[in-house]
Amino acid sequence: MGAADSLRQSPRAREVLRRARSVPEGFVTTYGDLCPGAPRFAGMVMSACHDPTVPWQRIVRADGSLAKGDRQRRLLEAEGVPFRGARVDMRVAWADVESLID
DNA sequence: GTGATGACGGAAA
DNA sequence: CTTTCCGCCATCA
Numbered sequence A: 001m002g003a004a005d006s007l008r009q010s011p012r013a014r015e016v017l018r019r020a021r022s023v024p025e026g027f028v029t030t031y032g033d034l035c036p037g038a039p040r041f042a043g044m045v046m047s048a049c050h051d052p053t054v055p056w057q058r059i060v061r062a063d064g065s066l067a068k069g070d071r072q073r074r075l076l077e078a079e080g081v082p083f084r085g086a087r088v089d090m091r092v093a094w095a096d097v098e099s100l101i102d
Numbered sequence B: 001g002t003g004a005t006g007a008c009g010g011a012a013a
Numbered sequence C: 001c002t003t004t005c006c007g008c009c010a011t012c013a
Helices: A002-009 A011-021 A039-048 A069-078
Strands: none
Touching: A002 A011, A002 A039, A011 A039
């Protein structure tokens, strides 16, 4: 896994993970919020990240849909994250990372 | 330098 | 409401 390792260490990747860690239990944020302008990069970073201190389940798509299916859904429901059908209810569960990061 | 990749976003149909 | 399509961009080989 050489590529994935470097990915995890680049400055931007670290920022993505820093923001991801700032999302409180019971809330979610989006790939676009983790990396404004390059949401796909945030996805790559999350994909390569196996760090247990990163709450990966709290990162969802902008429309509230999930990238990791039922596994992710179970974890979020256990935290009390509200759903509307198959999607997270972003109106009440979205956490603004811009105001959470230092 | 070029081209491929991806846990995306959003506009259009 | 759902699906399709195209733009975006850091990173890597």
